[in-house]
Amino acid sequence: MAQARLDRREQLTGWAFIAPALILLGLFMIYPIIWSLWMSFQVGKGMNLSFGGLANIERLTKDPVFLRALGNTFTFFIIQVPIMIVLALLFAVALNDSTLRFRGLFRTAIFLPCVTSLIAYSTIFKSMFATDGIINQGLMALHIIGSPIAWFSDPFWAKVVIILAITWRWTGYNMIFYLAALQNVDRSIYEAARIDGVPAWARFTHITIPMLKPVILFTTVISTIGTLQLFDEVYNFTAGTGGPSDSTLTLSLYIYNLTFKFMPSFGYSATVSWVIVVLVGILSFLQFLVARDRRRP
Amino acid sequence: MTDTSLPAAANATSAAKIRSGAPANPLALIRRALVYLLLSIAAFVSVFPFFWMIVGATNKSADIIRGKNGFGTELFNNAATFFTQVDALRVFWNSAFIAVVGTALTLVISSLAGYGFEMFRSRVRERLFALLLLLLSIPFAALMVPLFVMFSQAKLVNTYTAVILPTVASIFIIFYFRQATKAFPSELRDAAKIDGLKEWQIFFFVYMPVMRSTYAAATIIIFMANWNNYLWPLIVLQTAENKTITLIVSALTSAYTPDYGMTLFATVLATLPTLIIFFLLQRRFVEGMLGAVK
Structure with missing residues (x-):
C-alpha cells in the first residue's frame, strides 16, 4: 500500500482494531515486565519489601544453588540445541528429495512428537528409563551396556535423559521449518551444482546451509529461548526437586522454587528471571553476529 | 572447480542413470540405503514412545518398570483406578x-x-x-x-x-x-x-x-x-x-x-x-x- 495518508477516521479505526490486544498486552506483559525489573532491586520476604540496590545481584554471585542452576541450564543449551538443529537439518534435507519413497510417512512420524504435551512425554520417558525398564533392557540386549544405568539417580545420566527427551520432542518441529524453507530454494541451483560435479556434502555446506541461514537463525533463537526457560520436563522427571542433588535444577525451576516453595522472596526471584532475559539477549545477539559474519566471505 | 571436468562428466551420467531408473553405481546405492536407514531409525525412535504409552496403559505398573514390551490385560483395571x-x-x-x-x-x-x-x-x-x-x-x-x-x-x-x-x-x-x-x-x-x-x-x-x-x-x-x-x-x-x-x-x-x-x-x-x-x-x-x- 503506497497509500494516501489515512484520514482521521481511519486512524481511529486502526487504533480500535488493535486496542483490545494492546490493553491486554499492556496489563499482562508490559506492566509485569516493568514491575519485575523494579522488584529485582527489592529485598525482603513475602510482601515486606524494601529497596536493596544491587544487593540481589551481589547475592547471585554468592548463591551456590543459583550458580549450579545457571551451569545446568547452560549445559543443556550448549549440548542440546546444536544436536537438535543438526539432526533436524539432516532429516529435512533427506526428506526434501522428491525421489524418496514414503516421504509423507517419514515426515509425519518424525513430526508426531510435537503433538504431545511436555508433561505427557516426560511421563512416558520416565517410565521407559526406569532402572529395570525397556531402555536399559534394550541397551543390554544390544550389548551397549553391561549393567543397567540408574538414569534418574545419577547426576550425569539424569542430564542425558533430559537432553534426549527434549531432542525427541523438538527435532521434528524444527525440521518442518527447514522443509518449508527448502521448498523455496530454486531446484535448478542443485541441478547445476550436480552437473558441475559438486559432491553431496559440498552441496549441503555451500548451497543448503547458506540458503537456509535465516531460518536456521530463527530456529536457533527460538530454541535458545525455549531451552533457557526449561521447566516442565525437569519438574515432572524429578517431582520438582531438580535432583539428584540439584544436578538437573534449571533457572526457571529455581525461580519457581524461590517463589512458590520456600518462603517467597519475590525480589530475588525477579533478579534471577532477569538473568534469563539478559542471557537470551546476549545469546540471540551472538547468533545474529555469527550469521552475519559468514555471509561476507 | 577447474580440474574436475572428467569426474563431473561421470557424475552427470550416473545422475542421469538414477533418474532414468537404470541401475546406479554402488556408491549412490549405498548412500540411498543410508538415507533410508537414518530415516527409519528416526521414525522408529519418534513413534516408539507412543506405542509404549498405549502398551503401558494395558499393563501393571510393576510390569512397566520391568520393561514388559507387549499388550497386557490391565487396561480396565488401570481405567478403574x-x-x-x-x-x-x-x-x-x-x-x-x-x-x-x-x-x-x-x-x-x-x-x-x-x-x-x-x-x-x-x-x-x-x-x-x-x-x-x-x-x-x-x-x-x-x-x-x-x-x-x-x-x-x-x-x-x-x-x-x-x-x-x-x-x-x-x-x-x-x-x-x-x-x-x-x-x-x-x-x-x-x-x-x-x-x-x-x-x-x-x-x-x-x-x-x-x-x-x-x-x-x-x-x-x-x-x-x-x-x-x-x-x-x-x-x-x-x-x-x-x-x-x-x-x-x-x-x-x-x-x-x-x-x-x-x-x-x-x-x-x-x-x-x-x-x-x-x-x-x-x-x-x-x-x-x-x-x-x-
Missing part, C-alpha cells in the same frame, strides 16, 4: 473449557490486532509493532512472579479467568495474522466499502470467511498450546477441582511410587484430543507452521 482417584469429568471439563474459551478469545483478539496493524498503517503503530516483536523474546519466567502477585491481589487465583486472560493477546499469533493479511485481496475490502459496509462488518463478514484456512491453522496452534499449557496453570490453579488434565498427569507422575499403568492411561487420555486434531487437520497444521515462518 484412574476414574476412582480422579474426578475425570470435572478435570476434562476444566481442560476443555480453558482450551476452547482461550482459543476463541485469542483468535478474535489477536486476529483483530493483526488485521489492524496491516490494514491501517501509521508510523506510531509500526513502531509499536516492532516493540511487540522485541517483547517476544521475554521469557515467561520473568513475568510469572508479578503476574501471580497481580492475580492474587485481584482475588482471581484459582479461577479459569486467571489461566485464560494472560494468554489471550498473543504476540506470536498477532504476527501470524499480520503476515497472512498481506495475502488478503484489497479489492474485496474496497468493494465492501462501496457496498456501504462499516470496517467492523468488513472484518467479521468478509475477512473472516475469506481467511478461514488461516483461522484453521491458528486454531490448531492455539488449542494445542492451551491444552498443553503447564507452568502458569500450575501456579494459579491450586485446588484439585480446578486442575486440568495436564496438571493431573504431572501430579500422578510425581507420586513417590507412581502407578505407571494408571498414569500412562491418563496420558493416553490427555494426548488423545491433540492427536485426533493433528490427524484430522494434518495438512492445515503443517501449512500453518509453514505460513508462520514466511
